[in-house]
Amino acid sequence: MEPASGTASIEAVHLLTVGPFPRLLAEELTARLSREVGVPCRLLDEAAEIKPQILPERAQVHADDLLRQLEALPIEKGTKLVGVTLLDIAIPIFTFVFGRSRLGGPATLVSLARLKPEFYGMPADPAVTVRRGVAEILHEVGHNLELKHCRNYSCLMYFSHDVETVDLRGLSYCSSCAPLLPAGFLATGRRRF
Amino acid sequence: MTADESNAQQPALLIVDDEPIVQQSLADWFRSDGYDVDSAGSAKEALRKVAEGRYDIALVDIKMPGMDGLELQSRLAEVAPDLTIIMITAFASVDSAVKALKAGAYDYVTKPFDPDELSHLVRRAVEHRSLRSENIRLKESLEAIAGSPTIIGASPAMRRVLELVGAVSETDATVLIRGESGTGKELVARAVHNQSPRRYNPMVVVNCGALAEGVLESELFGHEKGAFTGAQYRHKGKFEMADGGTIFLDEIGAITKKVQVELLRVLEDKVVTRVGGQTPIPIDFRVIAATNQDLEAMVEADDFREDLFWRINVFTIEIPPLRERSGDIPLLAEHFLGQFCLAMNRRASTITPEAIEVLSAYSWPGNVRELENAIERAIVVGKECVVHSEDLPVRVSGGADREVPGSSLADIERTHIHNTLVGMGWNISKAAEALGVDRGTLYNKIKKYGLQRPPDGAG
Numbered sequence: 001m002e003p004a005s006g007t008a009s010i011e012a013v014h015l016l017t018v019g020p021f022p023r024l025l026a027e028e029l030t031a032r033l034s035r036e037v038g039v040p041c042r043l044l045d046e047a048a049e050i051k052p053q054i055l056p057e058r059a060q061v062h063a064d065d066l067l068r069q070l071e072a073l074p075i076e077k078g079t080k081l082v083g084v085t086l087l088d089i090a091i092p093i094f095t096f097v098f099g100r101s102r103l104g105g106p107a108t109l110v111s112l113a114r115l116k117p118e119f120y121g122m123p124a125d126p127a128v129t130v131r132r133g134v135a136e137i138l139h140e141v142g143h144n145l146e147l148k149h150c151r152n153y154s155c156l157m158y159f160s161h162d163v164e165t166v167d168l169r170g171l172s173y174c175s176s177c178a179p180l181l182p183a184g185f186l187a188t189g190r191r192r193f
Numbered sequence: 194m195t196a197d198e199s200n201a202q203q204p205a206l207l208i209v210d211d212e213p214i215v216q217q218s219l220a221d222w223f224r225s226d227g228y229d230v231d232s233a234g235s236a237k238e239a240l241r242k243v244a245e246g247r248y249d250i251a252l253v254d255i256k257m258p259g260m261d262g263l264e265l266q267s268r269l270a271e272v273a274p275d276l277t278i279i280m281i282t283a284f285a286s287v288d289s290a291v292k293a294l295k296a297g298a299y300d301y302v303t304k305p306f307d308p309d310e311l312s313h314l315v316r317r318a319v320e321h322r323s324l325r326s327e328n329i330r331l332k333e334s335l336e337a338i339a340g341s342p343t344i345i346g347a348s349p350a351m352r353r354v355l356e357l358v359g360a361v362s363e364t365d366a367t368v369l370i371r372g373e374s375g376t377g378k379e380l381v382a383r384a385v386h387n388q389s390p391r392r393y394n395p396m397v398v399v400n401c402g403a404l405a406e407g408v409l410e411s412e413l414f415g416h417e418k419g420a421f422t423g424a425q426y427r428h429k430g431k432f433e434m435a436d437g438g439t440i441f442l443d444e445i446g447a448i449t450k451k452v453q454v455e456l457l458r459v460l461e462d463k464v465v466t467r468v469g470g471q472t473p474i475p476i477d478f479r480v481i482a483a484t485n486q487d488l489e490a491m492v493e494a495d496d497f498r499e500d501l502f503w504r505i506n507v508f509t510i511e512i513p514p515l516r517e518r519s520g521d522i523p524l525l526a527e528h529f530l531g532q533f534c535l536a537m538n539r540r541a542s543t544i545t546p547e548a549i550e551v552l553s554a555y556s557w558p559g560n561v562r563e564l565e566n567a568i569e570r571a572i573v574v575g576k577e578c579v580v581h582s583e584d585l586p587v588r589v590s591g592g593a594d595r596e597v598p599g600s601s602l603a604d605i606e607r608t609h610i611h612n613t614l615v616g617m618g619w620n621i622s623k624a625a626e627a628l629g630v631d632r633g634t635l636y637n638k639i640k641k642y643g644l645q646r647p648p649d650g651a652g
Binding site: 090095148151 | 219
């Protein structure tokens with residue numbers, strides 16, 4: 001396997017947990033993602049070579065550094081690698097990010113830290129966390145599949161800066177974005193707009 | 194993104210920060226959020242970019258080597274006073290941010306940025322700008338509508354004018370309004386604008402005759418800072434201000450040949466370049482021009498460009514002088530009376546039949562404007578709630594003749610007929626019409642009272 005280059009085709013999505021991550025939650029996330037996409041989703045074993053770097057003076061992980069490490073992993077051709085973590089991630093100029101990816105890149109990074117209801121003082125609800133996690137994964141993978149941000153607030157590719165917007169935009173790509181995705185990426189019956 | 198959405202004009206942001214990583218990250222982030230983004234690594238570069246381009250919002254880092262953000266803010270306020278500035282600061286320099294706010298910055302944001310807070314802040318700034326410009330536009334529209342008095346006139350000549358106004362308003366055709374001074378050319382221009390699809394955008398009035406050549410050029414096309422001595426700030430021209438609306442060029446015959454050339458180019462291309470500027474600015478406007486001069490004779494005399502004449506002479510509306518529509522005088526007088534009584538908080542007044550006769554008999558060289566002034570004066574000097582002929586200015590009420598009238602009915606009739614004849618320029622038909630008698634009767638009265646037409650030029 002060689003480091004993959006950006007491509008708009010997709011044959012599989014592989015999830016890789018980074019940092020402490022309950023196995024049950026990871027499996028639930030993978031299962032829920034499988035229902036949304038039409039390509040196989042598989043949960044990989046942890047990669048020992050991934051070393052999250054802490055941002056100086058902040059108890060947060062450097063998201064861009066972590067994304068670079070993920071992209072450097074051997075990724076099968078036609079596969080998109082999704083790094084999921086419960087660590088709070090950020091970049092130097094922003095106090096936090098939900099996820100990071102490059103347009104046409106081979107890998108994405110999504111943090112569930114700020115997608116959990118309990119982060120905002122609400123009762124824990126794993127179903128909500130998983131649904132938001134899947135929405136963020138589909139958004140970032142959308143970038144890997146060369147989709148840009150969409151101005152339709154109900155589209156998965158809408159730019160969200162807060163968890164309310166993540167909830168508002170739902171789990172569907174809009175009628176402008178969906179046709180731009182590679183054939184077979186969306187699960188049958190998931191082409192609803 | 195749909196095609197329509199991608200074509201919509203996005204707010205233009207300028208990020209000014211000496212750290213390339215901040216510039217790059219913010220630029221990428223805002224671009225993703227649908228903004229048109231540019232960046233500058235220093236205050237000097239920012240000033241150059243703002244002078245050359247059009248930006249809505251600048252995010253300015255306070256701490257920069259060389260000229261800092263605070264100094265840049267004051268320089269930007271000179272170059273582009275309508276630019277919205279948001280200061281970027283570290284926690285340690287919040288005091289500086291407060292100084293920036295006092296100096297007119299819209300807000301400040303601290304590093305590292307909370308994405309949600311930054312997004313809301315910039316969206317709020319965009320909304321604020323949009324509301325501010327909408328407010329200005331609405332005020333201008335309101336002024337245009339509220340300040341637009343009704344065109345009064347039941348005479349055939351004025352009915353024809355109103356028909357022409359109605360016909361041309363719906364189109365975007367250039368209109369040339371001709372008429373003597375005081376006939377209400379601006380009023381007709383406003384009527385055209387207010388009935389046109391552009392009515393919710395401003396009608397910008399330029400009195401070409403009131404401005405010297407250098408000033409007129411700058412007034413019409415705007416100027417960049419430093420374009421000439423005294424040009425301390427960038428100035429938007431009247432054409433730019435009329436974007437989406439109408440520009441009314443009053444006294445167009447008064448502009449110099451040099452400005453005529455520039456004006457012709459702008460009317461043809463619908464693009465202006467500010468004086469001292471390089472960037473052509475496309476503008477959507479309709480032109481209404483007005484003159485009391487004989488433009489054809491000016492073209493003959495080579496004082497007015499023929500190509501400009503044909504460019505503005507697309508649809509002509511001729512406003513008759515008041516003396517040619519004396520039947521409208523009572524209507525106009527009553528209209529002004531009501532208007533001034535309201536403005537002066539007076540009880541409703543009336544005009545005596547004698548005063549109406551005097552008004553109808555006068556020739557009104559100053560046209561409607563003179564009549565308006567005469568009524569205003571009469572209300573001011575009148576003690577009762579009735580306008581009498583003696584409340585009118587002496588020149589209107591008959592001058593010396595009227596000051597020493599005889600007391601008999603014949604004296605009064607003689608004076609009245611004389612004044613009417615003078616007012617109508619000794620046009621027997623019109624004078625007879627104004628007096629309510631036939632031409633034969635009038636000839637008999639002229640003979641009876643020994644009235645004689647003065648030689649030409651003697652009034």
